[in-house]
Amino acid sequence: MEILPLINLIVFFAVVGYAVYLFAHLVYSRVTYIKLGRAADLKEDATRTLNAFWVNVFGQKKLMKDSKSGVMHIVLFYGFLLVQFGAIDLIWKGLKPGSHLPFGAAYPYKLDMVETEEFGNMLFLDGMVMTSQKDEFVYHEMVAHPVLNTHPNPENVLVVGGGDGGVIREIMKHEKVKKATLVDIDGKVIEYSKKYLPEIAGELDNPRVEVKVDDGFMHIVKSKNLYDVIMVDSTEPVGPAAPLFERGFYQGIYEALKEDGMFVAQTDNPWFKADLIRKVNKDIKEIFPVAKAYYANIPTYPSGMWIFQIGSKKYDPEAVDVNSIPERETKYYTPRLHHASFILPKFVEDLVK
Numbered sequence: 636m637e638i639l640p641l642i643n644l645i646v647f648f649a650v651v652g653y654a655v656y657l658f659a660h661l662v663y664s665r666v667t668y669i670k671l672g673r674a675a676d677l678k679e680d681a682t683r684t685l686n687a688f689w690v691n692v693f694g695q696k697k698l699m700k701d702s703k704s705g706v707m708h709i710v711l712f713y714g715f716l717l718v719q720f721g722a723i724d725l726i727w728k729g730l731k732p733g734s735h736l737p738f739g740a741a742y743p744y745k746l747d748m749v750e751t752e753e754f755g756n757m758l759f760l761d762g763m764v765m766t767s768q769k770d771e772f773v774y775h776e777m778v779a780h781p782v783l784n785t786h787p788n789p790e791n792v793l794v795v796g797g798g799d800g801g802v803i804r805e806i807m808k809h810e811k812v813k814k815a816t817l818v819d820i821d822g823k824v825i826e827y828s829k830k831y832l833p834e835i836a837g838e839l840d841n842p843r844v845e846v847k848v849d850d851g852f853m854h855i856v857k858s859k860n861l862y863d864v865i866m867v868d869s870t871e872p873v874g875p876a877a878p879l880f881e882r883g884f885y886q887g888i889y890e891a892l893k894e895d896g897m898f899v900a901q902t903d904n905p906w907f908k909a910d911l912i913r914k915v916n917k918d919i920k921e922i923f924p925v926a927k928a929y930y931a932n933i934p935t936y937p938s939g940m941w942i943f944q945i946g947s948k949k950y951d952p953e954a955v956d957v958n959s960i961p962e963r964e965t966k967y968y969t970p971r972l973h974h975a976s977f978i979l980p981k982f983v984e985d986l987v988k
Contacts, residue, residue, distance in 0.1 A: 744870070746823050748831045754935060756831050758799060760824070760870055764935045766799050771835055774901070774941065775801030776968040777931040777976070778866055782899040782945060783809050784960045784973060785952040789864045790814070793891070795851035795879065797868030798824030800836030806866075807838045808963045815844050822848040852878050858891035865892060867900035880911065882918040885946065889922050897925075897947035905930075905983045906938040916987040919946040927952055928987045929976040931967065942983065953977050 744760040751757055755768030766774065779802050783789050790813045794802050798819035806815045817839070819825060825846065828836040839846055847854070851869075865888050869879045878884055880902070888898050902908075902915045912928075920926040923946035933941045945952055953974065960970035979987070 744821055744824075746821070746827060748827055757935070758824070758828065758832065760821075763870065765824075765870065766801060766832070766835065767935050768832065768834070770934050771799075771801050771832075772966040773931050773933045774936075775805050775835075776965050777929075777941075777943060778802050778868055778899060778901065779805035779809075780963070780965065780968045781929060781943075781952055781973055781976065782864055782866065782897055783812070784970075785945075785947070785950050785955050786864055786895075786897055787950070791861065791863050792816070793818065793854075793858070793862045793865045795855065795865065795867045795869065796820075797866070798822075799828040799832060800825070800839040802866055802868045803841070803844055804835065804838040805965075807841055807843065808965075813843065816847065817844065818847045818849050818851045818854045820848070820850050852884060852887075855884065855887040855891050860890070860893055862892055863896055865896070865898040867898065869901065880915060882922075885915075885918050885922050888946070889948070892948060895949040897923075897945060897950055899943055899945045902928075902942050902944050904936065904938040904940050905942055905986060906940065909986055912942050912944075912983075913986045915944055919944055923947055925949070925951050927977060928979065928983070930979060930983065931976060944987075 745762070747759040747762075749757045749759060751767075754770065757767040758765040778797075783792075783806065789809065789811055792806055792812050792815045794806070794815065794817045796819055797803065797817055798821055800817075803815055803817055806812055825836070825839065825848070829839065838844060851867075855865075867879055867888075879900075885898075892898065900915070902912050905912055916926065916928060925945070925947035927945045927947075928942055929945070929952075930940060930942050932939055955973060957970040957973055960973060962970070
C-alpha cells in the first residue's frame, strides 16, 4: 500500500476510535449523572469532553467554548478531517493498494481557481500562483518565443506541463510548427483552464495540438531523437514537479531532442531560489554545448523576477538576427527584447557563470 493512503487509513481509524470513545463517554456520563441526581453537571462534563476532543485532534479550543450541540460539532469536525486527509476517497475506493487521494495520483495538486478584482481569474496549485488573466502573457510569451525564434525550423514541439494552454497559444503563432504536443500530469488543470481561462487555453483544441494527460518525466524517458524544441512549463520544484529540475531529466531531454534541438525551462526566481538556478545552470552546461539564461518581470510570481534557461545542441539565442524575427501579436516579447532579456543583472549573472 502507498504511504499516503496508509497514513490516512491510520488517521481514519484513530479518529473513528476516538469518536466512539467520546460518544460512549457522553452516554456513560449522562446515565451516571442522572442516577446520582446530578443532571445539572451533565452539560459541563459534556462540554469538557468535547473540548478535549477538539484540543487533541485539532489543537484548538476556542470554537468549542460556546458549544451547545456536541454531536453536531463531532460530525462537523470529523467530516472536516475526512475531507482534509482524503479518508472519504479511501472509503469509496475500498481501501485497496493503489488507491489515490483527492489530488493524489489522479489529482497531483490541490487546484484552486480564484476570482480577483486586480488580476482576474487566478489559477493556484498547492497554494502557489500558476497564472492570472492580467499578467499571464509575460510568462507564456517568454517561454515560447525566444527559443522558437532561435531554432530555424521548429516543426515538432513538446510542452511538458503547461496545462493552462498559454504556452501552446504562443506556439501556435509560429507557422513553422507543424505539431505541438502537450503532456501534463494533471487533467484537472486542462479542464478548469478551458472553463475559467478560455483566453489562455483557447488553442488547446487546435488541430496542430495533441494533448496528453500523462507523466511528462516518463514521456521524456520514452522519447528519443524526436523533438526540435522542448519547453518545460512546470510548477515550482516540489511534489510531482521536483524530478523536472534534476540533471537526469535534462539528460533525458537531450536524448529526446533531434541533433540540432534545443529546450527551455522556467527555473524560478534568483532572490529566493539562487541555489536552484545555480544548480540547474551547471547541469545544463554539462549536457548542452550552449546554455543561456534570461529573465522577465512577472508581478504575481515570487519577487516578480523570473529566470528561464535554454539548453541547445547547436543554436545560440544571442546570435539571432533580430531583423529576421517577424512581428507577431504579443504584449511583452518583441524582437528587440529578445536580446535585451539575456542581459542579466550582475547578481544573476554571477549565478550562471
